[in-house]
Amino acid sequence: MEVKVPRDVLKYEEAMFFGLSLRQFIHAVLAIGAAVGTYFLADPLLGTETASWLCIVAALPFAMMGFVRYNNMTAVQFARAWVRSELLFPKVLVYHGYNLYHECLEQGRAETGKPKRQKPGKQPGKERAKKRRREKDFERRGRNIYKFRKKGKSIR
Helix, strand or coil: CCCCCCCCHHHCCCCCECCECHHHHHHHHHHHHHHHHHHHHHHHHHCHHHHHHHHHHHHHHHHHHHHCEECCEEHHHHHHHHHHHHHHCCCCCCCCCCCHHHHHHHHHHHHHCCCCCCCCCCCHHHHHHHHHHHHHHHHHCCCCHHHHCECCECCC
């Protein structure tokens, strides 16, 4: 006698009826009921071919609820999560660039009191004015340092 053990224990579902889990079996019965009910209601009015297409459309939501899984969620759990995230609690996510390395360097310089090294041949007054202009732009543009890159050079 062989017993099949699934590799991933978290994906194990107990088969109750005809190899289906209880959720799958209930939704399969509901899909069959919806299809049969739709056929008997629509066949006298619309004809056999149109009624059969309506049966498929009527059974599809119930079958999807029972058998479809997305991101390890059932269709009902996914619908509940979608309604919560999109309709009840929508959020606007805005990206703000943050350069941790630059912030740590500035904080370290402030703590030690060391000024930035001056490049040879540069005038300190012009550099300070340039830095002030950059800092004003930096604050005005929302602290996004990537807007200041020109020709492969950073703002420092």
